[in-house]
Amino acid sequence: xxxxxxxxxxxxxxxxxxxxxxxxxxxxxxxxxxxxxxxxxxxxxxxxxxxxxxxxxxxxxxxxxxxxxxxxxxxxxxxxxxxxxxxxxxxxxxxxxxxxxxxxxxxxxxxxxxxxxxxxxxxxxxxxxxxxxxxxxxxxxxxxxxxxxxxxxxxxxxxxxxxxxxxxxxxxxxxxxxxxxxxxxxxxxxxxxxxxxxxxxxxxxxxxxxxxxxxxxxxxxxxxxxxxxxxxxxxxxxxxxxxxxxxxxxxxxxxxxxxxxxxxxxxxxxxxxxxxxxxxxxxxxxxxxxxxxxxxxxxx
Amino acid sequence: xxxxxxxxxxxxxxxxxxxxxxxxxxxxxxxxxxxxxxxxxxxxxxxxxxxxxxxxxxxxxxxxxxxxxxxxxxxxxxxxxxxxxxxxxxxxxxxxxxxxxxxxxxxxxxxxxxxxxxxxxxxxxxxxxxxxxxxxxxxxxxxxxxxxxxxxxxxxxxxxxxxxxxxxxxxxxxxxxxxxxxxxxxxxxxxxxxxxxxxxxxxxxxxxxxxxxxxxxxxxxxxxxxxxxxxxxxxxxxxxxxxxxxxxxxxxxxxxxxxxxxxxxxxxxxxxxxxxxxxxxxxxxxxxxxxxxxxxxxxx
Numbered sequence: 001x002x003x004x005x006x007x008x009x010x011x012x013x014x015x016x017x018x019x020x021x022x023x024x025x026x027x028x029x030x031x032x033x034x035x036x037x038x039x040x041x042x043x044x045x046x047x048x049x050x051x052x053x054x055x056x057x058x059x060x061x062x063x064x065x066x067x068x069x070x071x072x073x074x075x076x077x078x079x080x081x082x083x084x085x086x087x088x089x090x091x092x093x094x095x096x097x098x099x100x101x102x103x104x105x106x107x108x109x110x111x112x113x114x115x116x117x118x119x120x121x122x123x124x125x126x127x128x129x130x131x132x133x134x135x136x137x138x139x140x141x142x143x144x145x146x147x148x149x150x151x152x153x154x155x156x157x158x159x160x161x162x163x164x165x166x167x168x169x170x171x172x173x174x175x176x177x178x179x180x181x182x183x184x185x186x187x188x189x190x191x192x193x194x195x196x197x198x199x200x201x202x203x204x205x206x207x208x209x210x211x212x213x214x215x216x217x218x219x220x221x222x223x224x225x226x227x228x229x230x231x232x233x234x235x236x237x238x239x240x241x242x243x244x245x246x247x248x249x250x251x252x253x254x255x256x257x258x259x260x261x262x263x264x265x266x267x268x269x270x271x272x273x274x275x276x277x278x279x280x281x282x283x284x285x286x287x288x289x290x291x292x293x294x295x296x297x298x299x300x
Numbered sequence: 301x302x303x304x305x306x307x308x309x310x311x312x313x314x315x316x317x318x319x320x321x322x323x324x325x326x327x328x329x330x331x332x333x334x335x336x337x338x339x340x341x342x343x344x345x346x347x348x349x350x351x352x353x354x355x356x357x358x359x360x361x362x363x364x365x366x367x368x369x370x371x372x373x374x375x376x377x378x379x380x381x382x383x384x385x386x387x388x389x390x391x392x393x394x395x396x397x398x399x400x401x402x403x404x405x406x407x408x409x410x411x412x413x414x415x416x417x418x419x420x421x422x423x424x425x426x427x428x429x430x431x432x433x434x435x436x437x438x439x440x441x442x443x444x445x446x447x448x449x450x451x452x453x454x455x456x457x458x459x460x461x462x463x464x465x466x467x468x469x470x471x472x473x474x475x476x477x478x479x480x481x482x483x484x485x486x487x488x489x490x491x492x493x494x495x496x497x498x499x500x501x502x503x504x505x506x507x508x509x510x511x512x513x514x515x516x517x518x519x520x521x522x523x524x525x526x527x528x529x530x531x532x533x534x535x536x537x538x539x540x541x542x543x544x545x546x547x548x549x550x551x552x553x554x555x556x557x558x559x560x561x562x563x564x565x566x567x568x569x570x571x572x573x574x575x576x577x578x579x580x581x582x583x584x585x586x587x588x589x590x591x592x593x594x595x596x597x598x599x600x
Contacts, residue, residue, distance in 0.1 A: 190522055193503050197526075200496050207490060222490055226497075229533025233526045239546035246539035 001090075001134055001260050002144070002165075002269060003227055004205045006183060006234060008132040010195075011150040012202030015209060016138040017163060019286040021083040023094035027102040030074040035064060039079035048074050059096045062123050067103050075106070087169055087267065087284060093135035096120045097293050105295045113140050116293060117154055128177065142292030146209045159212045161290040163220075166274045167260065167267045168248065169282040170240050174264035179236055182264070186235055194234070201230050221256025221271045225249070228258035236263025244268040247278045301390075301434055301560050302444070302465075302569060303527050304505045306483060306534060308432040310495075311450040312502030315509060316438040317463060319586040321383040323394035327402040330374040335364060339379035348374050359396045362423050367403050375406070387469055387567065387584060393435035396420045397593050405595045413440050416593060417454055428477065442592030446509045459512045461590040463520075466574045467560065467567045468548065469582040470540050474564035479536055482564070486535055494534070501530050521556025521571045525549070528558035536563025544568040547578045 004014025037044035041056040048068050051061050085091040097120050117140045121133040132149040137156045144163050148155040187194040208223035231237050241259050248257035253273030260269035277283045304314025337344035341356040348368050351361050385391040397420050417440045421433040432449040437456045444463050448455040487494040508523035531537055541559050545568055548557035553573030560569035577583045
């Protein structure tokens with residue numbers, strides 16, 4: 001997530017990108033209707049027609065439930081990830097998109113990006129109650145995208161295939177649902193102000209979308225900095241994130257820096273070249289992935 | 301200044317208080333029309349009818365110019381301050397208000413708070429081009445005030461006689477005019493956004509005024525925290541100020557913390573009890589002064 005955190009849940013646009021750390025989901029048909037899953041989150045075994053609940057595999061189980069009547073046979077599913085789910089790189093979004101795309105391929109359906117996004121959003125919202133779908137849209141389409149969750153049809157606009165970014169991890173993370181609960185509580189206590197804040201965040205995101213489209217990275221960086229202040233006003237910034245943000249902005253090649261994600265931990269994203277980096281904090285080396293979800297069929 | 305920095309220059313209300321560090325201006329009539337000034341900023345000697353310019357004494361010179369035809373004689377003016385002008389406690393506002401009040405007394409005019417404020421604002425705007433007058437209003441009226449510079453008649457509303465505050469100095473200061481120039485430059489580059497930001501700052505200030513009136517310090521603290529984020533969005537926060545802000549907010553007795561003044565240095569204000577304080581930063585012990593400008597006449 002590059003811009004639009006929180007406000008995307010209130011009808012404002014968001015900006016996100018796919019990164020070149022990939023989640024791979026390999027699906028093999030089985031003779032039985034068993035489901036056998038191998039994943040870094042642990043194994044999962046069940047029967048396609050009576051799927052057991054599993055918290056770590058909740059997105060996967062929700063998807064399989066939706067496909068159980070369509071699938072002709074059981075499956076062996078192997079999930080490998082190039083990044084840890086503890087770092088907020090949207091691992092659940094990536095695995096959801098990849099599995100939906102793979103199951104479509106197994107059933108002989110075409111790789112339809114809009115349809116994969118639509119059904120992935122349904123899955124995520126069914127599992128966690130809410131979710132803008134921004135991470136899903138970036139996983140599906142790749143590159144840098146603008147996302148508008150408000151429309152009944154989720155609107156995705158491809159903005160660019162590249163953007164110089166760097167990520168730094170705070171060393172801890174607060175679950176997004178907890179952050180949202182805290183924001184909701186404070187919203188009640190300062191009525192009126194937070195709604196205007198969301199609208200202002202939306203204004204900044206729209207300005208940022210224009211900036212990326214016209215390849216004006218300095219302006220995009222300025223928008224990131226303004227948005228960071230609005231995140232601070234929303235009370236989802238903290239001492240560590242702020243130290244990373246100001247540390248990054250002090251580097252000569254950096255045009256902007258802000259929290260990436262809902263806040264109270266997780267990552268800070270810098271726009272530009274952080275050179276030798278920011279000492280004392282963990283850098284997560286990523287680049288924008290120009291491609292989104294893809295399917296390979298074996299044997300070809 | 302407690303709340304309303306920057307936005308007060310764009311027709312939004314501000315909240316400020318007088319602190320119990322006093323500026324004393326003693327004025328003695330002289331037989332001649334000489335003007336002799338003793339002050340921590342250095343001595344100043346001139347003739348009432350041909351006043352020399354002096355940058356450190358520019359507020360004083362501007363006031364004397366406006367009074368030269370009214371004053372019957374020259375003056376010896378002694379200025380003593382309980383605080384340094386390098387810390388942003390509004391020393392130029394205090395000396396302006398005190399001298400205007402003293403000259404009115406010398407000329408036999410009553411202590412008229414609104415009139416002292418009006419002429420002090422004229423002086424400050426003549427010297428530095430702009431200035432909301434918030435610091436002046438706090439100096440004149442004392443206590444905690446809401447100030448609206450927009451009206452032709454400067455509106456001051458007394459909110460309270462006390463408020464638990466603590467000040468911490470960043471160790472450096474950027475002149476307000478430089479901060480305003482930087483903000484104006486960025487305003488041009490992110491059009492639209494900054495205007496909405498000022499309106500939102502105004503919403504927060506109005507909410508804060510309601511909170512103080514109903515003695516709801518927690519809510520006032522929340523407003524301070526939100527306003528701090530908006531100052532960050534305006535790009536007048538920095539790494540040091542942010543470290544002080546988050547350090548103060550982590551103290552158990554603190555209900556809110558924000559930059560006090562235009563930013564990029566100077567002080568951070570905490571609402572509540574900072575206990576043993578925040579190590580590593582200079583605390584400036586102050587309390588709210590319930591009284592504003594006053595005049596003693598010797599011999600009585």
